[in-house]
Amino acid sequence: MKKLIFVCIAMAALFSSCNNNNKSGTGTKDKEEKTVTDKSSGSMTGTYKTTEVGQPMQFTLKEDSTGFEIYHGENRPFTWAMKEGKIYFKYNGEPHEWELPIDVEKGEIHYASLVYKKE
Numbered sequence: 001m002k003k004l005i006f007v008c009i010a011m012a013a014l015f016s017s018c019n020n021n022n023k024s025g026t027g028t029k030d031k032e033e034k035t036v037t038d039k040s041s042g043s044m045t046g047t048y049k050t051t052e053v054g055q056p057m058q059f060t061l062k063e064d065s066t067g068f069e070i071y072h073g074e075n076r077p078f079t080w081a082m083k084e085g086k087i088y089f090k091y092n093g094e095p096h097e098w099e100l101p102i103d104v105e106k107g108e109i110h111y112a113s114l115v116y117k118k119e
Helices: 002-024 029-034
Strands: 046-052 055-061 066-071 074-083 086-091 098-100 108-111 114-118
Touching: 055 114
Parallel strands: none
Antiparallel strands: 046 055, 046 114, 055 066, 066 074, 074 086, 086 098, 108 114
16 A cells, blocks of 8 residues: 555656656756656665675665666666666666666665665
8 A cells, every 4th residue: 555655656756857857948857757756765765774794785876867886895777767666777888778666755765685674
């Protein structure tokens, strides 16, 4: 039920953003989708952290649709977009798009078996 409510809120925000951006003629679909926000956290952008085998792990999503993952000490930059209520990202220089399940309400990213918490 929470996911359905989030999707409804996200869609309402998306349509509102589309109408505002289309009036100016400068909006693009990716920019409109990434502006979806939630009342509790304000935005999906920010830094999410966890640890794996004692190693700090991190995803950072920036407002400009860029970000990076810190994976076992390696900084891996990527670009991202919001689609269908999920974050999709591509590491720089790689063709494959990855899904990043995000729970904006809880401030969590679930990636494989890890749960990243928003700072």
